[in-house]
Amino acid sequence: PDRVLSLTMSATGGGIVNPNPTPALKNLTATEDGNSRGVLATMSALSAKKPELLQSYESINNFNVNFSWSRLGTLLSKEDVVQLEQLASVQVPSLFVAGAEDPLFPAELLTSYVPHFPRAEIEVVANAGHSPYFEQPEIFNQRLLQHIRSI
16 A cells, blocks of 8 residues: 555546446357447447547557456455445545446446545546546546646
8 A cells, every 4th residue: 555646536436336237248158249230339429420439449459368257246346346345445535437428337336335435536527438437538637637647
């Protein structure tokens, strides 16, 4: 903890207990679909209309040759899940960034985590799905920089 100045989590629960995973999250981690349909389902309506974004995302995904969507579902065993009561020990400024249209980790879920941290806040990015850093980079970068400068 003495080497960490801040924490930023974008479009993720960060391993924090999620008692009600969305159907989209359950479906995505249950598939072996390696093509763009899985990625497309995580984007905002606006982003889904931009073929250049989807093509870029697919190109990035192609670098992950050993990636498996279904393996994502096994990353958090019950003993590895962070419980809400453990969050009080996170003493650094923490920022959650949520896409307003994220079907995997909805803004409501990430917002529910904020009160459990001593120093946390959330930024909900409009016109973004599961990848606000990719779908709305200007907004994401501006907010991240603001968070880092406030430390």
